[in-house]
Amino acid sequence: MARFIVPLALLAGWWAASASGFIKSYQLASPRDVVRELLDLAQSGLLWRDLGASVERVALGFAIALLCALVLGSLVGGSRFAERALDPTLQGIRAVPSLAWVPLILLWLGIGETAKITLVAIGAFFPIYVALVSGIRGVDRKLVEVGTIFGLSRFALIARVLVPATLPQLLVGARIGLTQAWLFLVAAELLAATNGLGFLLTDGQQTSRTDEILVAILLFAACGKLSESAMRLLEKRLVGWTDTVPA
């Protein structure tokens, strides 16, 4: 019950401030206006267009990031040579605040879908990559020895010991990566977009529609929360065996 007190109090305060005229609608739309705008957008179909566009960009960018992180992370985690060859470069790139790539990406890829998906992928890649490498490095050597004693082949050792042992870390990295993906989606859609939740934000700003802006913010919050919960559920299902204090 306690978790609902603060949100409900905020909502009541917001409603009271709007209804009494303390806050003007061009500063902050009332809860009623926001709900009406949400219903209008849903009825006109624009909501589904924007939501769909954003979800698609996040899904594609995240999938690309996951794939790249799996390939590069496995290489760097599994081979000292690959680590020496690749890791310093990747760490160097990681040290650049990822949004600093935006101008280059726009110059190279234009303002189309490719640029947005690329930016989302860059944002999601590093948390997954870093978690996977540290997961592989952190695999209990004693468990690997058990596999060795039973004469497991290199492939069997990877499939039956290393992959399951690394999975908890990988999933944590993927969860953080997915959060990052939404973050970078906003940046990408704020720059140049003709649809998407970020487009709702800029459109609301240009037309001074605070209800539209708030609808976009609420939808971002819902999407972020939903994807986070989905990842946590996945973690619980797949790696519930970990003997750690639940986060």
Next chain:
Amino acid sequence: MSAARIRGLRKAYGAHLVFDGLDLDLARGERVAILGASGCGKSTLLRCIAGLERADAGTIATSGEIGVVFQEPRLFPWLDVERNVAFPARSDAERARVANVLALVGLAHAAKRIPKELSGGMAQRAALARALVRDPALLLLDEPFAALDALRRIELRAAVREILEFTRASAILVTHDVDDALALADRVVVLAGTPAEIAFTAQVGETATRGAILDALGVVEVRSRSVPARSGRHGASYTS
């Protein structure tokens, strides 16, 4: 035919020479306990036999499957007990043994539990069952009771004793506990020195008595009744 035959084993970690020409034989069905001070090379010897360490020189010949139980259970935390025990199985025949070895170690009721739900003693029993599933000719036990409390230790020692009787497997038990050695082994070997050599070897029930083993380990057992009378500052003396 012997269960294990070690000749001229040489093993060094950097400048530290652990063994330099160690010989050891294990007859089929024989159970040998290896004792020695911490860091003398007991575990290294076991790791060499298990193939986890490469010997620098010498030969180690074993016949048949080897099963290993470590100080920690080393169960795979993502598999339940049954799947952990079935992990090394390569054939249907070996998979069919899983239920048997689980019953043998007294874990039939816990087959579906995952390692984090097991007590230390149960986890070590599961590890023992996993080591038995391929029907090993040679069991290597590396301080298997060291992580257990005194009562679990006594229980598991009795269980291992029964299992060794039942399976007729040869075994090498590395331990620092003389009682473990006397309870489980036919022969006691004491390693000492740098590089480590066999300082003492004797049959249990013959010359491998508690006192002789402790002597070989260089342990001076202080018995309260033989504490010499102490002299106080004023010349008063006490006797116990």
